[in-house]
Amino acid sequence: MDLAPEELQHLSIKGILRESTSIPKYSPKTFGLVTLTLIFPLSFAILAHSLFTQPIVAQLNQWTFFVVVFNFCYLAFLFAFSLLSTAAVVFTVASLYTSKPVSFTSTISAIPLVLNPLFVTFIWVCLLMLTYYTVFLIFLGLAFFSSLVISVLFLGVHVYMTALWHLASVVSVLEPVYGFAAMKKSYDLLKGKTFMACAVVFIYLALCGFVSEVFGKVVVRGGEDHGVFARIVAGGFLVGVLVVVNLVGLLVQSVFYYVCKSFHHQEIDKSALHDHLGGYLGEYVPLKSSIQMEHFDI
Template sequence: MDLANEELQFLSIPDILKESTSIPKQSPKAFYLITLTLIFPLSFAILAHSLFTHPLYSQIQASDPRHTHHQWTLLLTFQLCYLIFLFALSLLSTAAVVFTVASLYTSKPVSFASTMAAIPRVFKRLFITFIWVSLLMITYYAVFSAAVVLLIIAVDVQSPLLFFFALVVIFLLFVVVHVYITALWHLASVVSVLEPVYGFAAMKKSYELLKGKTRMAAALVFVYLVICGVISGVFGAVVVHGGEMYGVFFRIVVGGFLVGVLVIVNLIGLLVQSVFYYVCKSYHHQGIDKSALLDHLGGYLGEYVPLKSSIQMENLEV
């Protein structure tokens, strides 16, 4: 984060990764505690929940359908609690990392205690943005599902080649839009923390910042999702379903290793998310007034914030 504002726009994906992985070295204790208290539980929950749901699914499949009401209730309750816990940890991790990176960017003294003190106010803004993104995602899924049904009705299923081609097009379209919305969400989350906007306004700002950097954002998100998918797939195959093929010790070792890898991937992902925001700001020649940003961050800690401070220097020629 020692680069000048005008230099950030020229960072390539390898440069962003290099810059992101170097940030924890500036405050190793703070990032160590953030990783231990937030990112590790998040990563463990992502992988380990299948260890609990798989036995429940097995019981339901083996039981008489007339006597599975209790099992289904237990499973749905667990899934609901899991989703709440997962998204809460995800938002908390995002708040902690983005706030800490911004503090380092402004040369503000960084500590785990100050980061935790700022999280309650940051969390509210992130949650509102998350609600808006969720509404967008639900709307997209509804429209997409309707389009799929109409396409299946319209396409002649008697022609296997045509039907297969239509399914491939549908799948590619789904992936492209899903990746874009995910990139929009990640950038909007950073905007919600570092700028005086959140919710729909943060999404709009994120949309504007992504212009010109959409391909880079899509590549970063796609690689992240693929890596997470591979980790989850290996965990499911070896740890969850590999009881008959692998021993308990081997599964424990592999499970622990995969959780550790996912912790690193999630930490780097959050750091990249933060750095990419500064890259987009630089690309659009929107300089960041570090003193105003410092005041903005201080506002989360109850410090005095000048009424006229603004961290957005729109169209600033740097």
């Protein structure tokens, strides 16, 4: 793939999706292993959670200590593998962009240091989300608006904040900023591309929601209508679908970062980015210039 900045900034959602899905072919073994070891467990956990917790809660009919611990472990697992998957995919895509040697070993070796800025950014996002939900509940309690209007506003802001979070995660890996600074940088990059970002996030969330709903209906609650074998086959297929959705989603957020940079005419110095990525592998050389883009070619 060889896209000039002017081509990047005019990419449609379809174009971004096409470029994103073409990236794994440049290092199929690395992306295959990342998918198998990180994205598959994440996707399986998302769907399997309802399969295991629903029968437990139904039998106990109340929140017990065991259920609380189980859900806490589930959220911790989800959080950990979400960050690991993001770090691995963003780092690998950037390495391909800068022509660094790409391997599963180098990606895994870089993850521990990549996680630090990602974690700080995630904490700031959580604080922002907590503030937003608090304000939302206050307005809901005061009933200043109809429930329909409140729901629409809630969905819109939630989608935007998710887009802000995903882009800030990429910024945290590829630039020497994280936390609130990464969120501020993400906010600036989204200007002019807000509608596209929200559309992409909405499609992603809708696909995840659809897969989860079908999984719940067919696998979790479909015991009377479907046999065990049919439920196993359907469950395996749906997990595979969610794996693909999550992998493509991570690739899209990586490509979208370059699209936003190009749209704002912010170039990336490949040598500076190369050195920045090398810092995660113990090859650090001080940044020779701010991270800017020359052209996008992988």
